[in-house]
Amino acid sequence: MNTAEQPRTDGFRRYVALGDSQTEGLGDGDDVGGLRGWADRLAEHLAAVNPSLQYANLAVRGRVAGQVLAEQLGPALDLRPDLASVVAGVNDLLRPRFDADRTVRELEEMFAALTAAGAHVVTLTVPDIGRIAPVARPVRHRVFALNARIRVAAARHGVTVADTAVHAVATDPRLWSADRLHASPLGHERIAAAAAYALRLPGSDDTWARPLPPQELPGRGQAAAAELRWAAGFLGPWLLRRLYGRSSGDGRTAKRPRLMPLDAGPGSPEETGLRTGV
Structure with a gap:
């Protein structure tokens, strides 16, 4: 954790999340029943401290850091948050022409603007994706370079870093x-x-960093079959999108573009009114 500036513990009132698919909540629910995700879950922690919390989530899948900066920073500032999360960069490091310095400059511009506007900012580091997906091992050095720069940029602006990358359980x-x-x-x-x-x-406490119970590892044949299924089901379609210049976020907008009470989710009267202009 960056301790340059201690956040308030008496309750944040207005939380705005900026980022890409991880912050949008992919992997936690679906587009039919609704996505939850870590930012929604953090909002639940915040609401336990301050039940009057207002929460917006501007994240859109597929966005690189420059797109988050261009598309989400202005709307976030308009919402005048006292807490903002800024998490981006994974989509950048998976691109052929990744530039860690440029990516972190874009993140730091968001850190600077939000903190200057009075928001406390929290960000995350990126786990070693080479341990999660073996095919990504050639870009492990990019992860390490990005994380090192995020920590330095965060320290300059009093940004809190949830440094998940340093814990083995993250992979x-x-x-x-x-x-x-x-x-x-x-x-x-x-x-x-x-x-x-x-x-x-x-x-809150540090139990999140503790390892999970041991599990039986798959045999060599099972592991190979799993790699083939993953390549066919996920790697292939991802490569095709890159080849044709498409993104999983094309045509998508933020799931929660306005500050609302935490229980005002998709289908609620508040959300319906926002989408219909009522």
């Missing part, structure tokens, strides 16, 4: 969904708990 397969890019429900739960602990919210 436990049970914390990741079948696509190996998005956290599972348990993973989102642990990320939210890590952020709550980094923010020193009442009732």
Whole structure:
């Protein structure tokens, strides 16, 4: 945790989440029944401290850091949050021409603007994706470079870092969904708990960092079959989108673009009114 500036523990009132698919909640629910995700779960922690919490989630899947900066920072500032989460960069490091310095400059611009506007900012580090998806091992050095720069940029602006990357449990397969890019429900739960602990919210603790019980490892044949299924089901479609210049977020907008009480989710009168202009 970055301790340059201690956040308040008397309750945040207005929380706005910026980011990509992880913050949108992919892997925790679905587009039919609704996505939950770590930011929604963190909002639940916050609401336990301050039941009057208002929460907005501007994250959209597929966005690189520059797109989060261009599309979400302005609307976030308009909402005048006293807490904001900024999490992006994974989509950048998976691109062929990744530039860690540029990516973190874009993140730092958001850190600076939000803290200057009076918000406390929290961010995350990226787990070693080479341990989660073996095919990603060639880009492990990018993860380490990105995390090191995030920590430095956060320190400059008093941003709280939930440094999940330094804990071995962060790469436990049970914390990741079948696509190996998005956290599972348990993973989102642990990320939210890590952020709550980094923010020193009442009732939070470090149990999120503890390892899961041991499990039996698959045999060599089972592991190979799983790799083939993953490549056909997830890697292939991802590569095709990259080849044709498409994104999983094309045509999508934020799931929660306005500050609302936590229980005002999809289908609620408040949300219906926002989408219909009522």
